[in-house]
Amino acid sequence: MIITRRDFGASIGAAAAKPVSRRAQLQTPNIVFILADDLGCGDLGCYKKGSKIDTANIDRLASEGARFTDAHSGSAVCSPTRYGLLTGRYAWRTRLDRGVLRPFDPPLIEAGRLTLPEMLRLQGYYTACIGKWHLGWDWPRMDDHVDFRFAIAGGPVSCGFDYYFGVDVPNYPPYCFIENHRMLGLPSERKTTRDLDGAPGPMLPGWKFDEVLATLTAKAVEHIGLRAQSRQPFFLYFPLTTPHEPIRPSVRFQGKSGIGAWADLMLETDWAVGEVLSALDRHKLTENTLVIFAGDNGHTSYAGLKELLASGHKPCGELRGYKADIYEGGHRVPFIARWPGRIQAGGVSRELICLNDMMRTSAAIVGAELPPNSAEDSYDILPNLLGRPAGRRPQRAVVHHSGNGVFAIRRGPWKLIPEQAAPDKPGMVRPGELYNLDEDVSETRNVIQEQPTLAKELAALLTKYRRDGRSQ
Numbered sequence: 001m002i003i004t005r006r007d008f009g010a011s012i013g014a015a016a017a018k019p020v021s022r023r024a025q026l027q028t029p030n031i032v033f034i035l036a037d038d039l040g041c042g043d044l045g046c047y048k049k050g051s052k053i054d055t056a057n058i059d060r061l062a063s064e065g066a067r068f069t070d071a072h073s074g075s076a077v078c079s080p081t082r083y084g085l086l087t088g089r090y091a092w093r094t095r096l097d098r099g100v101l102r103p104f105d106p107p108l109i110e111a112g113r114l115t116l117p118e119m120l121r122l123q124g125y126y127t128a129c130i131g132k133w134h135l136g137w138d139w140p141r142m143d144d145h146v147d148f149r150f151a152i153a154g155g156p157v158s159c160g161f162d163y164y165f166g167v168d169v170p171n172y173p174p175y176c177f178i179e180n181h182r183m184l185g186l187p188s189e190r191k192t193t194r195d196l197d198g199a200p201g202p203m204l205p206g207w208k209f210d211e212v213l214a215t216l217t218a219k220a221v222e223h224i225g226l227r228a229q230s231r232q233p234f235f236l237y238f239p240l241t242t243p244h245e246p247i248r249p250s251v252r253f254q255g256k257s258g259i260g261a262w263a264d265l266m267l268e269t270d271w272a273v274g275e276v277l278s279a280l281d282r283h284k285l286t287e288n289t290l291v292i293f294a295g296d297n298g299h300t301s302y303a304g305l306k307e308l309l310a311s312g313h314k315p316c317g318e319l320r321g322y323k324a325d326i327y328e329g330g331h332r333v334p335f336i337a338r339w340p341g342r343i344q345a346g347g348v349s350r351e352l353i354c355l356n357d358m359m360r361t362s363a364a365i366v367g368a369e370l371p372p373n374s375a376e377d378s379y380d381i382l383p384n385l386l387g388r389p390a391g392r393r394p395q396r397a398v399v400h401h402s403g404n405g406v407f408a409i410r411r412g413p414w415k416l417i418p419e420q421a422a423p424d425k426p427g428m429v430r431p432g433e434l435y436n437l438d439e440d441v442s443e444t445r446n447v448i449q450e451q452p453t454l455a456k457e458l459a460a461l462l463t464k465y466r467r468d469g470r471s472q
Contacts, residue, residue, distance in 0.1 A: 028366060029339060030227070030289040031120070032236045032280070033358065034273055035085070037078065037132060037244035038304075039295030041069075041334050043266060052259060052313045053266050057274030058336065061293055065338025066347035066385065072410075073297045074356050074377070076330035077403040078134050078169075081296045081355060082239065083108050086116050086135075086159065088359025088378030090399060093469065098405030098423055100134065103172045103201060104146055107136040107154035114374040116359050118160025120235045123366045126227060128163040129156040130220045131239035132170060133178075148174065148202070151181045161237070165219050170212055170241040173201020177215070196303060197246040210248040212241050217272040221279040228283035235362075238276065239296070242269045247303045259311045262304030287340050290365070294355060295333035299325075326402040326417055327443055337385050344387050351384045352410065354398045360472070361385070376470035397461055399471060406430065409462040413438035416448075416458040434458075 045051040046062035047069075074084030079100040080091030087109060092098075096108055109115060117127035138154035139146045156164035157180050165179050174187040175198070187202035194200055197209050220238050227234040242265050249256075249264035253271070257263035273293060280286045300308065335353065337343055360378040363370050379396055383389060397411035405423035409416050419432040434448035434455050448455050465471040 028124075028233050029342075030234050030236075030285060031125075031362065031365075032238065032276065032289055032291045033085075034276065034291070034293045035082075035131075035237070035239040036269060036293070036295050036334075037240055037242060038297060038299060038301045039243060039269075039334060040298045040300045040329065041295075041332060043243070043300060043304075044334055046336070047334055052308075052311060053257065053263055055266065055270040057270045057277060058293060058334075061273065061277065061291065061338050062336045062346075064340070064345050065291070065336055066343050066349055066387075068335040068337075068349045068351065068353055068384075070350050070352045071294065071333050071335030072352075072354050072398055072400065073295070073331045073333050074354055075401045075403070076297050076299065076325060078132075078244075078296055079108060079136075080401065082133075082135055084354070084356040084377065085296075085358055086237075087113060088116070088356050088375030088472075089113075090356065090377045090401065090471075092399075092401050092405075092407075093376075099403060101136050103169070103199065104139050105136045106138060107158070109135055109159050111158075114371065115160040116362060117156075117235060117237065119359070119363060119368055119370070120366065121160055121162065123368055124233065125366075126163075126230070126232050126234045127161045127237075128223055128234065129161045129166065129237045129239070130164070130223060131166045131216050131237075132168075132241045133164075133166060133239070134169045135159075137168065146174075146202075148176075148183045148186055152178065152183070153181060155181060157181055163223070166216060166239075167212060167241065170209070171196075171198030171245050173199060173203065175201070175203035175207045175209075177204075197248065209246040210250045212246075212248075213268055213272055214250050216241065217275050220272075221275050224276070224279040224285065225283060228285055240269060240272060242266075242272075243304060244301055245303060247301070259313070260307040262301065262307045263311075266304075290337065290339040290342075292335070292337045292358075294335045296355075297330060298328070298332045299330050326400055326406045326408045328437070328441060330402060331400050339385070343385055347387060349384055351381065352396065352398060352412075353381050353384065354379075357381045376472055378472055397458075397465075397471065399462065399465055407462060407466075409458050409465075410437075411458060411461070414451075414454060414458065415443075416455055416462070418455070418459040418462060432459075 041047040045055045046059040073081040075081045083091040137152045140150035176187045177184040185204045187204045189203045189205050191203045247261045253264045253268040356378045359375040360380045364380045364382045400408040415435045417433040422428040432448045433446045435443045
C-alpha cells in the first residue's frame with residue numbers, strides 16, 4: 001500500500017490537534033542537506049589525519065558540529081541512495097534491484113509515495129532541490145525520440161519540491177540545465193564521444209562541463225538569499241555533481257591542489273560547501289539552520305583513485321574496497337551535522353546510521369507523525385544528533401546493497417555477507433562472509449566458520465526484512 005499525499009495531509013491535521021507537539025519543543029530549523037557524489041571518508045581532512053587534500057570548509061563544519069564514523073548510504077551507487085534518502089525506503093524494494101537509472105529512464109519514486117520534501121512542505125516548509133537528480137523523469141516523446149520542447153513530468157517538482165534547478169546527471173545526456181520541469185535551452189547539438197565527461201547524447205550548444213558546479217553553487221547561494229527574506233522555514237537539498245565524473249574543475253581551481261585534476265575538483269567541492277555556509281552566515285541564518293553534509297556512496301571515483309594512489313594518498317584508508325562493492329569502502333560515508341545550540345560542537349558519534357534515516361529524523365524535528373506505510377527503512381536518529389539517550393529500542397540493523405545487487409546486513413559490530421547467487425555471474429554462488437568490524441574494519445578475517453549460529457541469525461533477519469517489506 002502506498003500512502004497518498006491526501007492521506008498524509010489528513011494524518012498531519014490530526015496530529016496538529018494535539019496540545020503539545022515536538023515542533024513546540026524544538027525551534028523549527030531550516031534544513032540544508034548537502035550530498036557529495038562519490039565521496040569516501042578518507043577523502044576529507046576531518047576523517048583522515050594527514051590528508052593531502054585541503055577541505056577546510058567541510059572540516060570547519062565538523063568542528064562546529066558532530067561527525068559520524070559509522071554512517072552508510074542505502075546503496076553503493078547513486079540512484080538507489082538518493083531514493084532511500086528522499087523516501088526512507090531501500091531502493092532494492094523497487095524495480096531497481098541493481099545498478100543505477102540510465103539516461104532517459106522513467107521516475108523511480110512511485111507516484112503518490114510520501115517523500116521527505118513533501119512531508120516538510122506539509123509542515124509549512126518551502127522545499128527546493130538544486131543539483132543532480134538521477135531519479136528519473138517522464139520524458140516527453142515524439143516518434144520514439146525525446147522532445148525537449150515540452151515540459152518534463154515526474155521530476156523533483158512532482159516529488160514534493162517547490163523548486164528545482166540542476167542537471168539530471170552530469171555525465172549523462174541531456175547536457176543542459178533544467179529548471180522546475182523545463183529545459184533551459186534546446187540541446188540541439190550532440191556529444192559524440194564516450195569519455196570521462198560522459199556518454200554520447202544531446203547537448204546544449206556551448207555546454208561547458210567545468211562550469212556546472214559553479215553554476216549550481218551560485219544558484220544555491222541565491223536561493224538562500226531569497227529564503228532569508230521570508231519567515232517561512234526552508235529545506236534545501238543540494239546534491240552536488242562532484243567529485244564524481246566529469247573530472248572538470250573550473251579554471252580557478254585547475255592545478256590548485258598540486259596533485260591532479262580530481263584533487264582540484266575536491267577543492268572546488270569544498271569551496272561549494274563554504275559558499276553555502278558563508279551565505280547562511282551573511283543572511284544571519286546559521287543559528288537556526290541544521291546543516292548536514294554527507295557522501296552518497298563511499299567510493300572515490302576511479303579517475304580520482306588512480307590519481308591519489310599515485311600521489312601516495314590512500315583515500316579510503318583501512319576500509320576495504322574502493323569501488324562500488326558490498327565492502328565498507330563502497331557504502332560507508334562521511335556524515336556531518338551542525339545545528340548551533342543543539343548539536344555539540346566537535347562531537348564524534350559511532351552510532352550505526354543510514355541516509356534513509358533522514359525521513360524519520362526530519363519528521364521528529366518538525367513534529368510530524370508519519371503514516372505507518374511510509375519510511376519503511378528509516379530510523380529516528382535525532383537523539384544521536386543531539387547527544388541524548390535514544391531510549392530503549394531493539395538494536396537496529398542496516399541492509400547493505402552493492403551496485404551489482406549483492407546483499408549484506410550489519411547489526412552491532414557484525415556484518416554478514418550471506419551465501420548468495422552472484423547477480424552478474426549466472427551459475428556462480430558467492431560464499432558467505434562474516435566480519436567483526438570493531439576488530440577488523442578492513443574485513444581481512446572471515447569468521448563465518450567460527451560463528452555459524454550468529455551467521456544464521458543474521459541471514460534470517462535479512463530474509464525477514466526482504467520478505468516483510470520493511471525493516472523499521
